[in-house]
Amino acid sequence: WHTEIMQQIHAAQTLSELQSLRSHWLGRRGIITLAMKGLSSLSIEERRSQGQQLNALRETVLDLLTSRQQEMEMAEETTQLQREQFDMTLPGSWPQTGLLHPITRTRRFIEDVFLRMGFSLEYGPEIEHEWYNFEALNMPANHPARDMQDSFFINVPGMVLRTHTSPVQIRAMKKYQGRLPVRIIAPGRAFRRDDDATHVPMFFQVEGLVIDHGITLADLKGTLTTMAQELLGTDIRTRFRPSYFPFTEPSVEMDVTCASCGGTGCRVCKGTGWVEILGSGMVHPVVLTNGGYDPSQVSGFAFGLGIERLAMRIFGIDDLRLLYQNDMQFLSQFQSYI
Numbered sequence: 001w002h003t004e005i006m007q008q009i010h011a012a013q014t015l016s017e018l019q020s021l022r023s024h025w026l027g028r029r030g031i032i033t034l035a036m037k038g039l040s041s042l043s044i045e046e047r048r049s050q051g052q053q054l055n056a057l058r059e060t061v062l063d064l065l066t067s068r069q070q071e072m073e074m075a076e077e078t079t080q081l082q083r084e085q086f087d088m089t090l091p092g093s094w095p096q097t098g099l100l101h102p103i104t105r106t107r108r109f110i111e112d113v114f115l116r117m118g119f120s121l122e123y124g125p126e127i128e129h130e131w132y133n134f135e136a137l138n139m140p141a142n143h144p145a146r147d148m149q150d151s152f153f154i155n156v157p158g159m160v161l162r163t164h165t166s167p168v169q170i171r172a173m174k175k176y177q178g179r180l181p182v183r184i185i186a187p188g189r190a191f192r193r194d195d196d197a198t199h200v201p202m203f204f205q206v207e208g209l210v211i212d213h214g215i216t217l218a219d220l221k222g223t224l225t226t227m228a229q230e231l232l233g234t235d236i237r238t239r240f241r242p243s244y245f246p247f248t249e250p251s252v253e254m255d256v257t258c259a260s261c262g263g264t265g266c267r268v269c270k271g272t273g274w275v276e277i278l279g280s281g282m283v284h285p286v287v288l289t290n291g292g293y294d295p296s297q298v299s300g301f302a303f304g305l306g307i308e309r310l311a312m313r314i315f316g317i318d319d320l321r322l323l324y325q326n327d328m329q330f331l332s333q334f335q336s337y338i
């Protein structure tokens with residue numbers, strides 16, 4: 001048996017193979033165990049000599065099994081350690097850091113300018129009652145300006161995706177309940193059914209509204225020119241052109257000198273040297289009344305500017321659609337965390 005056992009133990013590759021050899025030879029019904037039990041049927045002399053041999057064999061096998069088991073356990077531990085070893089001198093992998101979108105930065109920039117001028121922030125819903133979006137702003141159901149707005153209607157009668165941030169003018173007036181002064185801006189999304197190189201169906205505006213005793217067009221021009229110079233630099237110039245909005249009278253649009261050509265005329269400004277950035281005007285008496293203010297006592301101005309236009313102007317972006325493609329190559333050019 002001795003040689004047989006030696007061969008088997010050396011051939012064993014795993015701890016469980018060793019374990020089964022152990023029970024095969026030394027277990028309760030193991031070959032050596034049974035042989036030892038069978039000794040009682042022998043004569044005293046045979047029992048003594050065979051007993052000694054079997055005992056010695058048992059000892060040898062036990063020792064061998066134990067030392068093989070220790071070897072295997074150590075080998076296993078070594079491979080485990082090798083597997084778990086790591087090189088702490090390797091360079092780390094850098095997580096990508098997020099950046100603020102140029103539109104977000106422009107919006108915050110605008111908010112900052114107006115907050116420093118004493119304005120506060122107001123917000124209104126993107127899904128709006130037609131009354132706030134149109135009627136209250138002096139655009140009754142048959143008013144032709146409603147067509148100009150190219151509205152998205154939704155399945156709920158009387159509701160639209162707001163076509164501009166101007167409904168927040170009415171909401172703010174109602175919230176202020178006739179108190180003075182009203183001096184607010186309202187940033188947010190607006191929705192119109194157009195989609196081409198210079199228009200997208202969802203865009204951002206910042207609405208502004210000031211109401212107090214004796215507010216004039218001079219306040220409008222001064223405030224908006226200051227804003228433009230804060231945003232675009234003091235060397236910029238502004239001009240105001242007469243325009244029309246149902247909710248302001250008179251209405252004016254503000255242009256700034258073109259950044260691409262500095263005012264000499266190019267493709268961006270279609271040769272005029274000027275780029276339009278906002279619509280504005282003196283709040284129409286009907287609108288003041290709808291908001292709960294008395295047009296014989298107070299007056300105000302309002303404006304609505306497109307954030308995208310300003311972002312393009314500030315960051316030198318020439319295609320509006322780049323702002324919405326979420327192309328990391330494009331966006332990662334604007335490294336700033338503020």
Ligand code: PHE
Nearest residue numbers: 164166279280281302303304
């Ligand atoms: N709501 C107008 C637009 O979206 C802009 C505007 C706002 C004009 C306030 C005058 C006063 O074009």
